[in-house]
Amino acid sequence: MGTIANKLVNGIQKLGGKIRYKANVTEILLKEKKAVGVKLSNGEEIYSNTIVSNSTRWDTFGLKNNNKGLIPRVSVPQSEYKWSETYKSSPSFVSIHLGVEKNLIRDNFNCHHIIVENWDELESEKGVIFVSIPTLLDSSLAPEGKHIVHAFTPSSMSEWEGLSRKEYLEKKDKYFSFLVEKISTILPNLEQSIDHKEIGTPKTHKKFLGRYEGSYGPIPSKKLLGLLPMPFNTTKIKNLYCVGDSCFPGQGLNAVAFSGYACAHKIGAKLNINSLKLPE
Numbered sequence: 001m002g003t004i005a006n007k008l009v010n011g012i013q014k015l016g017g018k019i020r021y022k023a024n025v026t027e028i029l030l031k032e033k034k035a036v037g038v039k040l041s042n043g044e045e046i047y048s049n050t051i052v053s054n055s056t057r058w059d060t061f062g063l064k065n066n067n068k069g070l071i072p073r074v075s076v077p078q079s080e081y082k083w084s085e086t087y088k089s090s091p092s093f094v095s096i097h098l099g100v101e102k103n104l105i106r107d108n109f110n111c112h113h114i115i116v117e118n119w120d121e122l123e124s125e126k127g128v129i130f131v132s133i134p135t136l137l138d139s140s141l142a143p144e145g146k147h148i149v150h151a152f153t154p155s156s157m158s159e160w161e162g163l164s165r166k167e168y169l170e171k172k173d174k175y176f177s178f179l180v181e182k183i184s185t186i187l188p189n190l191e192q193s194i195d196h197k198e199i200g201t202p203k204t205h206k207k208f209l210g211r212y213e214g215s216y217g218p219i220p221s222k223k224l225l226g227l228l229p230m231p232f233n234t235t236k237i238k239n240l241y242c243v244g245d246s247c248f249p250g251q252g253l254n255a256v257a258f259s260g261y262a263c264a265h266k267i268g269a270k271l272n273i274n275s276l277k278l279p280e
């Protein structure tokens with residue numbers, strides 16, 4: 001964990017870039033309908049003629065529930081409201097990471113499993129459980145004599161809002177027991193073998209990953225013609241680009257890596273600094 005982020009940091013710094021930690025962008029500064037810079041939570045203002053937002057369109061443009069976006073409401077392009085009618089956020093997850101005794105799991109056990117009782121409920125709250133045991137493929141991930149079991153089940157933010165601290169912790173315990181009971185159908189005696197446990201809820205993903213509603217990412221809210229209605233990296237605000245899972249081709253790590261590449265290429269073309277020239 002963290003290796004990819006560290007590699008990216010090294011790359012950015014090697015090319016003369018700087019990273020501000022603990023200084024979220026609170027506003028994208030506009031002048032004469034063009035993006036001209038950003039304001040950070042530490043009060044600093046940074047000016048540029050190219051601004052890229054990697055936060056979701058919901059967060060960048062404040063498209064839902066009267067949320068405050070990074071752009072003043074009067075300047076939000078109409079096309080962004082259309083986007084938020086076409087796409088909705090997929091649910092989040094409750095996920096658990098367990099450290100368990102190695103002898104619980106035989107060496108030839110499969111790494112990945114899904115537990116489904118009713119296919120019609122696949123996308124519902126707790127409708128499916130995904131289980132992975134990465135230490136079956138790489139034992140160095142856990143201490144000697146231990147395995148890691150990672151499991152998650154769909155869960156929506158609405159299930160977790162408005163709870164007192166006590167209610168929240170009790171609900172976490174209930175989801176934990178539910179997951180352990182279901183996983184015990186493929187790993188009997190799981191509960192007795194647990195040495196370490198971590199439980200994350202949609203609120204955890206929202207807080208620590210900065211994810212809108214803790215969501216996996218945008219999904220179409222109606223039937224669409226494939227991926228193409230997803231916008232590319234430019235926006236209707238001059239000099240403002242978007243990148244990540246609310247751009248083409250959508251959610252998931254492979255998709256957002258492509259989005260980052262496409263955005264860099266687009267900006268490179270604008271600045272005339274792309275090293276790769278297409279043949280004439």
Ligand SMILES: Cc1cc2nc3c(=O)[nH]c(=O)nc-3n(C[C@H](O)[C@H](O)[C@H](O)COP(=O)(O)OP(=O)(O)OC[C@H]3O[C@@H](n4cnc5c(N)ncnc54)[C@H](O)[C@@H]3O)c2cc1C
Pocket residue numbers: 023024025026054055056059093205209210211214215216217243244245246250251252253254256
């Ligand atoms: C629990 C969970 C499990 C997932 N599992 C998988 C998986 O197994 N495989 C897979 O392919 N995909 C998975 N996904 C989806 C995948 O993580 C996303 O599609 C992908 O991370 C989106 O990339 P992104 O760059 O658009 O956004 P993010 O990865 O969310 O990056 C955006 C970054 O911007 C930061 N940010 C937001 N607002 C501001 C601001 N105002 N100022 C400064 N920084 C800000 C955020 O903190 C965040 O670090 C999962 C998602 C979740 C939530």
